[in-house]
Amino acid sequence: xxxxxxxxxxxxxxxxIQAKIDNLNKPKGSLGRLEEVAMQxxxxxxxxxxxxxxxxxxxxxxxxxxxxxxxxxxxxEVTWQQMINFTRGGGGVNxxxxxxxxxLRIVDVGVDYDLSSVSGIIDRKIARGTxxxxxxxxxxxxxxxxxxxxGAHLVDDCIxxxxxxxxxxxxxxxxxxxxxxxxxxxxxxPLSDCIGAGAGLNNxxxxxxxxxxxxxxSRHQSSLTPHTSHLTPLTSHLTPLRIFGGFEMIAAIGAxxxxxxxxxxxxxxxxxxxxxxxxxxxxxxxxxxxMVFTHCGDESGHKRMLxxxxxxxxxxxxxxLGEGTGALCAFPIIDxxxxxxxxxxxxxxxxxxxxx
Numbered sequence: 535x536x537x538x539x540x541x542x543x544x545x546x547x548x549x550x551i552q553a554k555i556d557n558l559n560k561p562k563g564s565l566g567r568l569e570e571v572a573m574q575x576x577x578x579x580x581x582x583x584x585x586x587x588x589x590x591x592x593x594x595x596x597x598x599x600x601x602x603x604x605x606x607x608x609x610x611e612v613t614w615q616q617m618i619n620f621t622r623g624g625g626g627v628n629x630x631x632x633x634x635x636x637x638l639r640i641v642d643v644g645v646d647y648d649l650s651s652v653s654g655i656i657d658r659k660i661a662r663g664t665x666x667x668x669x670x671x672x673x674x675x676x677x678x679x680x681x682x683x684x685g686a687h688l689v690d691d692c693i694x695x696x697x698x699x700x701x702x703x704x705x706x707x708x709x710x711x712x713x714x715x716x717x718x719x720x721x722x723x724p725l726s727d728c729i730g731a732g733a734g735l736n737n738x739x740x741x742x743x744x745x746x747x748x749x750x751x752s753r754h755q756s757s758l759t760p761h762t763s764h765l766t767p768l769t770s771h772l773t774p775l776r777i778f779g780g781f782e783m784i785a786a787i788g789a790x791x792x793x794x795x796x797x798x799x800x801x802x803x804x805x806x807x808x809x810x811x812x813x814x815x816x817x818x819x820x821x822x823x824x825m826v827f828t829h830c831g832d833e834s835g836h837k838r839m840l841x842x843x844x845x846x847x848x849x850x851x852x853x854x855l856g857e858g859t860g861a862l863c864a865f866p867i868i869d870x871x872x873x874x875x876x877x878x879x880x881x882x883x884x885x886x887x888x889x890x
Contacts, residue, residue, distance in 0.1 A: 535682050535772060538791045543577040543823040551576045558878040562890050567848065571826065571871035578799055578824050579698070584872045586699045586799070589865065590692040591636040591858055592789055593620060593627055593703045594685075596644035596782030599666030600750070601708035605743045607734045608707045610663070614647035616705050621654030626855050627703055630862035636701065639692075643684055644706075644781030658684045660781050668750045671777040672712070678776045678784055685788025693796055699868070700793050701801035701828075702810075703858020704782050712778040713809035715747055717835060719758065719774050720812050721842040725751065728835045730805075750778070771816045786810040787817070794821040799868070802827045803861035805836045805854070808845075815843050826868060829853060829860025 555569050556562050563569065575584045595617045601610050619625055620640050623632075631638040641656045642649045646663040649655045660680050664672035673681070692700060714728040721728075729744050751758070754777050775784060787810050793800045794814075802811045802825050815822045827845035830837050831854045840847060848864045881888040 535679055536686070538795045538818055540791065540794045540818045540820045542820040544580060545577065547577065547580060547582075548573070551582060554582050554875065554880075557880045557882070557888070558874065559881050559884045559886050560878070565874060568867070568871040568874055571848075571868055572875050574823075574826065575799055575868065575872060576875065578797055580797070583876055586869060586872055588692070588696040589634070589636045589699045589701070590695075590697045591627065591631050591638050591701045591703065591862065592685075592688055592692075592786075593638060593640045593705060593857060594782035594785050595640070595642050595705040596709075596780045596785075597646040597663030597706060598708035598711065598780050599664045599672060600668060600711050600746070602666055603668055603746045604739075605711050605746055606708045607739060610646055610707045613705055613707050614645050614649060617642065617645060617649060617655060618652055620705070621652060625857060626859050627857035627862070630859055634862055634865045636862060636865070637692075637695075639688065641684075641688060641785070643681060643785045656688075658688075658785075660684070664780055667712070667778050668746060668753070671754075672779055673776055673781065673784070675776065677781070678772070678779075681781045681784035682788035682791075685785035685790075686792035688785070689789050689792040689796065689798070693798070697798065699799040699801065700789070701803065701858050701861035701865070702786050702789055702807055703803065703861070704786065704806050704856055706780050706782045706806075709780050709783060709806050711743065711747060712780055712783060713806045714835070715751065715778045716774060716809045716813055717839045717842070718751075720771075720816055721839060723835070723838060723842075727838065730835060771813065775813055783810050787814045790814040790825070791818055791821055794818070794824040798824065800825045801858075801861035801864065801868070802845075803829050803858050803864075804831055804856055805839065806856060807858065807861075808836060808839050812839060812842055826864075828864035831860065
């Protein structure tokens with residue numbers, strides 16, 4: 535995997551940012567989380583006048599070999615069917631991108647279907663789905679590295695067009711399974727607490743999913759033993775990512791790391807994208823400075839996964855659609871924080887007595 539040069543945000547400007555926030559014509563601290571978001575965005579961009587220019591949304595698609603074990607209520611053909619639906623503007627992600635002015639990029643990273651001739655889908659296919667990690671690693675080292683590069687290059691394309699804020703979503707039947715395993719490994723949380731209904735499994739389905747994932751972990755234990763602690767070196771975390779991950783998930787990690795390297799605001803949504811964010815943070819802890827955790831969904835264990843990195847999401851709407859929809863719904867909050875910094879008057883200009 536390439537080396538990313540990700541530095542913590544420079545805190546030298548923090549005092550000046552806080553002074554500007556406190557001198558806006560409002561009671562000190564009265565805009566709550568908006569003030570926290572404003573501080574984070576200003577530190578990311580190293581400015582007192584932040585911008586959310588050209589927001590972009592990456593929708594990454596990929597299929598999973600583990601789906602063959604019946605761990606999802608949805609069949610794998612739903613992945614390619616939804617990918618085509620997105621090109622026609624009919625998905626939840628389409629609606630929210632239109633509403634909030636995001637440019638949507640629909641990317642085939644590893645869908646088990648030939649989408650190369652479908653207009654509106656960017657073809658970055660690595661393979662037609664990952665291998666079944668119940669029996670073998672989901673991908674090779676070469677495929678892993680390629681997926682990281684796909685994500686990084688997609689971010690470069692967005693930056694070329696002037697992007698300052700990025701959100702990422704996924705479409706991949708079965709991808710709650712690798713997310714649950716990563717949560718278990720990176721958070722040292724019992725596997726049973728990491729497994730939920732996904733797209734709608736009943737209790738028997740959840741039990742079966744637990745049995746399959748437990749067996750997969752057992753079969754890969756010899757490879758994983760040195761890699762389960764978050765205190766191990768950067769390279770040790772690559773093994774569980776490669777053994778269990780999906781192409782769309784590894785591409786998302788590559789996108790997050792490149793976006794952090796380039797000082798973009800990164801909106802994190804959903805159970806799967808939070809799992810990818812946790813993985814990115816394990817690889818490069820400083821990348822968290824650039825992430826705004828936007829939503830805690832109804833997927834079992836999502837809050838516990840957010841707790842792994844001490845993240846406080848902006849919204850709790852009960853969403854479990856995926857696609858990055860929670861991040862898009864949270865965008866107006868980030869926009870309000872930026873507008874606060876750029877459009878609110880201060881006490882001196884407004885000729886209002888500063889009473890604190």
